[in-house]
Amino acid sequence: MDNVPNKKASVESLRTEHADLDCELAGLRRLLASEFEWPALEAALSSVARRLEKHFEFEESAGYFAEVLELDPNRNRQVERLHDEHSHMRDELRKARQMIVEGTQREAIRSLLNDVLALQQDHEVRETELLIDVFNTDTGCGD
């Protein structure tokens, strides 16, 4: 009844996907910490927006946290909140692109994008924890 290998594979695949994504987001983070050139920021933002969209589609493709909700329907609000964060981050990235077009102040766009990066990082941790909690499994060291 309990398919532990599949659960472990799901947690592992989410962790791998998050690790890949983090590498890409680190480039934007570094750029924001520097005296960036606007065209470089625009290029980095386009690339991050594309990558993040691909990531959200990966997570949403089979129904966002459908397996989790099947096992524990009481997690509905938690899942809904995480899902809403995808929309929020998509909106914020669109806003950032518009700010570049409008020639917004460096500090304003830096602050907006750093907030998105911080939210994504925190969001990833909560997604992984939710999966581990509900699947009641861990793939950490010692397995």
Ligand SMILES: [Fe+2]
């Ligand atoms: Fe997510």
